[in-house]
Amino acid sequence: MNGGSFDLAAQQLVELLELVSSFSDEASAAQGAVERAAQVLEAEVAAVVLGGQVVYSVGFPAGAIPFEDLVEVTTGKRDTLEVPRLGLCSVATAELDGTGHGHLVLARLGDDGFSAAEWNLLRGMSRILDLSLQMLRTMDSLRQRQRLMEHLYDIQRSISRRMPLIEVLETVVRGVKDLLGDHLVGLWLPDPDSPATLLLICSAGLDGDRAAQLWRMSAAEAGAAGRAILTDELSVAYGYASAGAALREMTQSRLAVTMAAPVRESTKVTGSLFTSCTRVGRMYTEIDQEILLAFAENVSLALTDAKTVSDMNEAFHDSLTGLASRALFLERLSEGLIVAEREGTRLALLFIDLDRFKQVNDTFGHATGDLLLMEVANRIVAALRGGDVAARFGGDEFAVILQSVTSGQTDAVVRRIIDSVGREYHIGGEDMSVGASIGVTLSVTGEPLQTEELIRRADIAMYQAKRNGRGRAETFEPGMDMGQAQTPVNVDLRRAAEELVRRATA
Amino acid sequence: MAEASTGAGTADESRWVGVGRSDDDAARVAGAQATEQALVGDDPKLLIVFSAHRYDPVELAAGVTQTAPGVPMIGCSTRGELAPDGPRDGTVVVTAIGGAGFSVSTAADEPASGRQREAGAAVARCADDVPDLPHKVLMLLTDGYTRSQEEILRGAYGVVGGGVPLFGGAAGAMESAKSYQLHGDRVLHDGVVAATIASAATIAIGVNHGWRNVGDAMMVTRSDSSRVYMLDREPALDRYLRQLNAPPEVYHDPEKFSRWSMTRPLGVQRRSGVAAKNISRDVDFEGRSIGGGTEIVQGALVWATEGDAESILDATDVACQSAMDGLGGRPPIGLLTLSCVGSRAVLGDEGIQQEVARITRRAKGAPFAGFYTLGEIARTRGVEGFHNQTLVVLALS
Numbered sequence: 001m002n003g004g005s006f007d008l009a010a011q012q013l014v015e016l017l018e019l020v021s022s023f024s025d026e027a028s029a030a031q032g033a034v035e036r037a038a039q040v041l042e043a044e045v046a047a048v049v050l051g052g053q054v055v056y057s058v059g060f061p062a063g064a065i066p067f068e069d070l071v072e073v074t075t076g077k078r079d080t081l082e083v084p085r086l087g088l089c090s091v092a093t094a095e096l097d098g099t100g101h102g103h104l105v106l107a108r109l110g111d112d113g114f115s116a117a118e119w120n121l122l123r124g125m126s127r128i129l130d131l132s133l134q135m136l137r138t139m140d141s142l143r144q145r146q147r148l149m150e151h152l153y154d155i156q157r158s159i160s161r162r163m164p165l166i167e168v169l170e171t172v173v174r175g176v177k178d179l180l181g182d183h184l185v186g187l188w189l190p191d192p193d194s195p196a197t198l199l200l201i202c203s204a205g206l207d208g209d210r211a212a213q214l215w216r217m218s219a220a221e222a223g224a225a226g227r228a229i230l231t232d233e234l235s236v237a238y239g240y241a242s243a244g245a246a247l248r249e250m251t252q253s254r255l256a257v258t259m260a261a262p263v264r265e266s267t268k269v270t271g272s273l274f275t276s277c278t279r280v281g282r283m284y285t286e287i288d289q290e291i292l293l294a295f296a297e298n299v300s301l302a303l304t305d306a307k308t309v310s311d312m313n314e315a316f317h318d319s320l321t322g323l324a325s326r327a328l329f330l331e332r333l334s335e336g337l338i339v340a341e342r343e344g345t346r347l348a349l350l351f352i353d354l355d356r357f358k359q360v361n362d363t364f365g366h367a368t369g370d371l372l373l374m375e376v377a378n379r380i381v382a383a384l385r386g387g388d389v390a391a392r393f394g395g396d397e398f399a400v401i402l403q404s405v406t407s408g409q410t411d412a413v414v415r416r417i418i419d420s421v422g423r424e425y426h427i428g429g430e431d432m433s434v435g436a437s438i439g440v441t442l443s444v445t446g447e448p449l450q451t452e453e454l455i456r457r458a459d460i461a462m463y464q465a466k467r468n469g470r471g472r473a474e475t476f477e478p479g480m481d482m483g484q485a486q487t488p489v490n491v492d493l494r495r496a497a498e499e500l501v502r503r504a505t506a
Numbered sequence: 507m508a509e510a511s512t513g514a515g516t517a518d519e520s521r522w523v524g525v526g527r528s529d530d531d532a533a534r535v536a537g538a539q540a541t542e543q544a545l546v547g548d549d550p551k552l553l554i555v556f557s558a559h560r561y562d563p564v565e566l567a568a569g570v571t572q573t574a575p576g577v578p579m580i581g582c583s584t585r586g587e588l589a590p591d592g593p594r595d596g597t598v599v600v601t602a603i604g605g606a607g608f609s610v611s612t613a614a615d616e617p618a619s620g621r622q623r624e625a626g627a628a629v630a631r632c633a634d635d636v637p638d639l640p641h642k643v644l645m646l647l648t649d650g651y652t653r654s655q656e657e658i659l660r661g662a663y664g665v666v667g668g669g670v671p672l673f674g675g676a677a678g679a680m681e682s683a684k685s686y687q688l689h690g691d692r693v694l695h696d697g698v699v700a701a702t703i704a705s706a707a708t709i710a711i712g713v714n715h716g717w718r719n720v721g722d723a724m725m726v727t728r729s730d731s732s733r734v735y736m737l738d739r740e741p742a743l744d745r746y747l748r749q750l751n752a753p754p755e756v757y758h759d760p761e762k763f764s765r766w767s768m769t770r771p772l773g774v775q776r777r778s779g780v781a782a783k784n785i786s787r788d789v790d791f792e793g794r795s796i797g798g799g800t801e802i803v804q805g806a807l808v809w810a811t812e813g814d815a816e817s818i819l820d821a822t823d824v825a826c827q828s829a830m831d832g833l834g835g836r837p838p839i840g841l842l843t844l845s846c847v848g849s850r851a852v853l854g855d856e857g858i859q860q861e862v863a864r865i866t867r868r869a870k871g872a873p874f875a876g877f878y879t880l881g882e883i884a885r886t887r888g889v890e891g892f893h894n895q896t897l898v899v900l901a902l903s
Contacts, residue, residue: 019803035660035889042777042888044668058660058889061667062631085642085669109668109887153727153805 016040016128026133031056033129034104041118045081045089045107048096049074059083059107074103081107092119094126104129116266117304124297131290144179148291151175155298168302170202172273176295177204180288182277184251187263187299188225189271191216198222198229198271200250205276210250217246228260228272234289235260235272254278259289261296265303273299318392320370321377329391329399333451336389336403340443345404347443349454350414351462352380354396354421355435355470364430371427372434379423383416385409396434399458407442407475414438414473422471435471437462442475519607519706522547523840523902525873527589529597533561536598537569544602550574552610552701554645554842555581555688556588556877557598559679563686563693566598571691574602578612580699581688582647582677584877585847586858590866593850593858593878595680601842601875603902607706611635614689616697618652626661629700633666639704642670643711643900645842647699649685650676650880653732656801656892658698663889670702671711671886673900675844675879685880705902710832712899713884715782716821716849717771717811721749729804733788733797734772737808741794746772746785749810763789767796769852771895773809774802778887780809784848784894815857818849822861822897826868829901836903841869843876848895850878865899872901 016036023029030048035058038046045059047070054067061084072078073091081089089107092114096102104126108114114122131148155175158168169187177185186203190196200215219226221244224237236259240248260274273296284292318325324332333349340347354376361369373396380390380398389401400417402410421436439462443449457476465474474480526543528536541553553574557566563583570579587599603610613632618625626646633644644666648658655676662672677685687694703709724745728736737745747757756766764786773780788797802808822845830838843865850858865874884898885891 038889040777044888046889058664059668061633061669062665064667083668086667089668153725 016125020129020133027055029133030129033125034058034106037104037122037125038106041092041106041108041114041121043089043092043106043108044083044086045091045105047105048102049105050096050102057105061085070105073105073107080111083107083109090114092122094119094122096126097130117301119267120264120297120300120304124294124301127290127294127297131287131294144287147179148294151179151295152298155295155302165302165306166202168306169299170204172295172299172302173202173204176273176275176292179291180275182275182282183279184255184276185274186225187271187273188222188229189263189303198226201271206250207252210252215246215250217244220244221246222272223247223255223260223274224258225260225272225274228262228274229269232262232269234262234293236284251276256280257282257284259284259292261292263296263299263303265300270303271299272296321374321392323377323381323398324389324391326391326393329389329393329401330451332389333401333454336401337443337449337451337454339403340445341448343404344445346406346445348402348405348407348410348413349441349443349458350400350402350410350417350473351439351455351458352398352400352417352421353437353439353462353466354398355437355466357396357434360432360434364428364432368427368430368432372425372432375425375427376421376434379420380417383413383420385413388413405442410440410442410475411473414440418471418473437465437470438473439463439465440473440475520547520549520605521607521705521707521839521902522603522605523873524602524604525589525599525840525875526602527587527591527594527597527599529594533563533565533598534569536561537566537600538573539569540598540600541570541573541602544600545574545604546602547604549606550577550602550604551608552603552612552703553577553579553581554601554603554701554875555579555598556584556601556875557581558587558596559583559681559685560596561598563688564691567688567691567693570600577602578610578701579688579690580612580614580645580647580701582649582675582699582877583679583685583687585678585680585880586850586878588843588845588862588865588874588876588878590862590869590873593862599875599877601840601873603703603840609636609639609704610701612689612699612701614687614692614694614697614699616687616694618649618658618698619696622652622654622657623661623664625698626658626663627665628661629698630662630665632700633670633702636702636704639706641705641707641709643703643709644670644672645701645703645900646672646674646883647687648674648676648881648883649687649694649696649698650678651683651685652676652696654801655881655883656890659883659885659891660889662700663885663891668889671709672883672891673711673842673885673898674700674883675877675898676881676883678847678878678880703902707903708833708836709903710829710834710901711884711886712825712827712829712832712901713882713886713893713896714821714825714828715813715893715896716817716819717773717780717782717813717895718817719773719780719809720812721810723775723807723809724749726802726804726806726808729802729806732801733790733795734785734802735793735795742796743789743791743794746796746810750812758791760789760791763791765851768848769814770810770812771848772796772802773811775807775809776890780811781893782811782895783808784846786848813852815853815860818852818897819857819860819864822864823868825897825899826865829899830868830870833901833903838869838872838901838903840872840902841865841874841876842900843874843897844879844882844899845876845897846882846893846895847878847880849897 047057184205188198223243227235258276441457461476524546526540528539530536611632613629615628768786771782
């Protein structure tokens with residue numbers, strides 16, 4: 001998952017800012033930026049279009065640049081480009097300055113297009129480029145640029161290290177406050193329970209009591225912040241234009257001017273980042289505007305990234321227990337076997353099947369059964385060592401990988417699981433109990449095993465444990481063959497039947 | 507990794523590839539012998555020479571061109587030559603490409619330093635000098651001691667665009683920190699030589715390296731072109747070593763560091779994977795910074811990586827196989843296999859024999875030639891294509 005493209009989005013923006021900052025004239029900065037955009041999004045074509053003219057492009061053979069087609073991309077008339085000898089490319093484009101005058105254009109081979117996260121990244125890059133170009137024109141920008149870099153690093157690090165989303169957002173808000181020096185900075189996002197209402201997710205500069213309060217209001221009453229959401233563009237409001245009583249209450253009627261920029265999750269505008277000043281006469285320069293827009297793009301990147309992570313978590317984790325999914329577990333097992341072989345250590349695989357779970361389900365219902373499975377998962381995890389991996393394989397079956405273990409250590413973990421899972425449960429006012437039958441198999445140093453074989457062995461050992469009286473563990477031995485346990489076909493049939501019954505009675 | 511280009515051609519036209527080698531001590535004789543062996547068919551279109559630096563380049567070039575008068579030639583010095591009879595040092599390996607199904611043009615430019623992009627663009631213009639056959643690749647041989655090799659590629663890309671893949675390597679030398687490039691009778695230093703190979707049949711490129719990420723990603727918090735000063739706001743050298751749990755002796759001993767880090771390049775995260783960057787050659791123990799001669803931009807996300815002979819050999823298989831797969835079922839008629847000198851250091855004498863054995867197995871009887879490089883070129887997707895500690899394979903069909 002480390003190779004996933006969009007844990008990298010914020011990083012790419014900082015790289016781009018660095019790069020663009022290293023140029024001393026606008027033309028080469030724009031050229032460098034668009035080439036970098038092509039590099040990070042692995043696009044074959046990159047172009048800058050200004051005022052309907054292609055001022056730079058790369059990716060087409062020299063002398064064969066389709067100027068009209070590139071311009072048509074920026075006006076939305078075209079969403080593909082044909083590159084000679086390469087083929088049809090999907091395109092993505094972003095406005096350079098928010099006025100429609102300038103555009104960055106990228107095109108990549110294939111018809112699968114750019115993802116929402118990539119569009120966000122491209123928009124962020126355009127924003128950074130525009131900001132940098134503004135800074136190039138400003139004499140005293142060096143120190144400001146350095147401070148901007150520091151803040152972008154902080155944001156980048158917090159996203160790439162998977163800090164909790166709220167911490168990423170707080171970093172953004174602090175950055176805006178430090179750079180623009182206003183009295184109040186905050187971020188509005190929709191209330192998950194009532195999407196028409198905005199919640200002040202984080203802020204810097206509210207008074208003590210007010211900072212502790214959860215502020216909510218409709219977009220129509222949120223002043224410039226609400227307008228930025230409704231219009232999907234930067235908005236500046238003086239005093240309390242478009243504001244309701246709640247905003248006055250929140251800010252003690254002291255605001256002189258507010259500037260707000262929209263933020264997105266994937267492609268949809270969901271909230272806004274605002275900065276407010278109590279000083280009458282405060283004017284927002286073009287650079288101030290660009291800074292706020294750039295930070296708002298960072299919020300969008302963080303939100304989109306968090307959504308991607310949560311989607312990935314769903315794909316790789318069991319939704320009921322939060323343990324690894326079967327797919328992730330098999331990947332970990334395969335990696336673990338390689339490590340064990342390389343380091344000359346042993347890996348243990350445990351198959352855990354709950355005893356009497358069906359009775360619990362039948363007696364107390366599936367909702368209780370689900371709660372019991374969650375508690376069982378907690379107890380299994382608590383019995384493991386740091387770094388061990390547990391998964392739910394479906395129904396009442398769990399599996400565990402113990403990396404770098406001796407058979408003595410394995411026995412100790414197995415004993416802890418049997419004891420812990422076998423203790424009584426109190427769920428929904430009822431007492432109930434289940435047991436754990438565990439099949440154990442260890443990899444053998446110098447005998448490379450495939451994951452399938454290890455799983456087969458653990459499965460056989462688990463059924464042996466069931467046969468031998470439940471609530472116990474058996475370790476696979478070569479003599480313990482299919483004849484003693486059930487055949488895999490029977491195993492699958494039994495599992496399929498259980499699953500059918502479970503679904504039919506759910 | 508990707509097919510060079512698409513389209514149906516007159517694939518039944520004849521094409522052939524031959525490889526010859528000589529270890530004769532006299533440069534002119536060695537050049538002539540290797541060329542003679544390589545000329546296994548009629549109508550030769552291009553000669554590609556990989557030679558030990560010990561050979562006088564003027565004499566060597568004379569031996570080659572006099573044996574095949576009028577045939578375009580490009581070449582360079584190496585850190586070891588690869589051919590079907592094994593990896594060796596001190597030899598010259600000549601690859602000949604010929605037949606009516608190929609069309610070739612060549613170019614050269616120097617110096618590249620200070621005008622890398624311009625030099626890349628200048629040689630790339632030879633792509634216009636061949637007929638518009640369905641498949642085309644631009645092969646580049648550069649001087650491994652020229653900085654900012656990426657810029658040479660960007661210059662070339664600006665001319666040929668995304669429809670022509672780039673392939674090649676950076677020249678080195680065993681005995682000195684100087685290399686040479688050859689273009690016909692001309693000998694270049696700090697130069698770029700190029701050949702556009704156009705073919706009626708498929709051309710494909712494979713790329714792979716054998717390094718695995720270790721621990722969490724780190725961020726380049728201060729760098730200057732190719733030198734990395736800070737990782738995660740800590741002196742880069744110390745952060746990198748700590749991440750890899752390095753033994754104490756490599757913290758302060760340049761030679762031990764160089765040997766140890768040769769098998770642990772810095773991995774720069776890119777959209778489609780991690781690109782390896784060699785950092786073993788340019789460490790600053792006083793400033794605690796690391797460098798490697800290729801671009802590592804401030805703000806980049808990087809990984810400490812490690813590998814061993816087995817992982818590099820596995821990568822050899824993958825690179826060769828992906829090039830073969832790119833041929834779309836057509837049998838290969840010849841391969842060029844450029845491998846990094848860093849990988850050679852990890853593999854050792856026995857490992858490089860195995861590397862050639864693996865290439866032989868994947869080549870399915872097709873001849874191949876290559877050399878140990880100071881940097882590898884393979885651009886198939888996107889705009890970038892300069893690699894370190896990687897194997898790049900060009901397959902012709």
